[in-house]
Amino acid sequence: MKPQDAASVLTALAGEWHAQGPLLISVAAGLRVAALQAWCGPGVAVVRAMPNRPALVGAAATGLFAPPGVTGxxxxxxxxVLGSVGEIVWVPTEAALDVV
Structure with missing residues (x-):
């Protein structure tokens, strides 16, 4: 989905997800974890990822960020999921995704 559609789509799906406790992996540029969590509601774990262009050929370097509460x-x-398109690295802050 396009980033500008995320709020309406995730809010509409939020009620369905709560019982399942899903993991949302976002590769949407510019959408912060706090916004995604607000739209999804409680019980949805969010990981934000920023793969780079070589992901198209399986040679990506992808930064991953998870807030507290995301389980092992x-x-x-x-x-x-993201390792299937190349190397991954967990970053300590969401802002660090901008430099990966």
């Missing part, structure tokens, strides 16, 4: 297994899932 959820982090492992994000690593598995």
């Amino acid at each position: 297994p959820q982090r492992a899932t994000a690593e598995q």
